[in-house]
Amino acid sequence: MSVIEELSQLLFPTRCFGCNAIGISICSNCRREWHPHFYTTHIRGMKVHSAISYSPTASRIIMAAKENGLKGADQLIIDAIVHVLDTANFDAFNVRLVPIPSSGINQRRRGRSFILELCREISAATSIPLIPALTINRKVKDQSSLNAKSRLTNMHGAFSINTNTYPRGDLILIDDVVTTGATVAEAARALNSHGFHVLASVTACLAQPLR
Ligand SMILES: [Zn+2]
Structure with missing residues (x-):
């Protein structure tokens, strides 16, 4: 550990991201809840694989x-x-990762394009090429308080295909959480309607939708 690292541990000790306990970035209690599995759900005929x-x-x-x-x-x-990409065992030569972009407002507030940045590292770890083919073309509401039907309306027509990308092969959509699937369904619809082929979606988490 360098002096600067030691000093920063003293001032800002590592805490568990799950429960804030001081020590390591995920404690053994939280690790039980954040332990990657392999769940498969279906959204409008598309497979969605999730870990947590x-x-x-x-x-x-x-x-x-x-x-x-x-x-x-x-x-x-x-x-x-x-973990999910490895378990699903996609044909790495024929698939491409397509991140689900966040809205412009969120990107500016966070100072980064969250899923895109994660996808760069996921692509490096899996050797699956990354194609940032989607952008959000208008304002969308935060979906956390919306039910399934309002989410579909909220997302309808929200994605455009980037003009300088031509995603070949089978596309795998990547997002952090899938709830009702409105976002991945709309992203898949946008890509498929332009003649591309979305094979599946992969997300870190799988949430129960609001009824
Ligand atoms: Zn914890």
């Missing part, structure tokens, strides 16, 4: 990464998605 069942612990880890930009929390999400 959403919980308050998972929510805090996602927030630590997304809203606070904590690298250790990023890494937990990256590892979860890589």
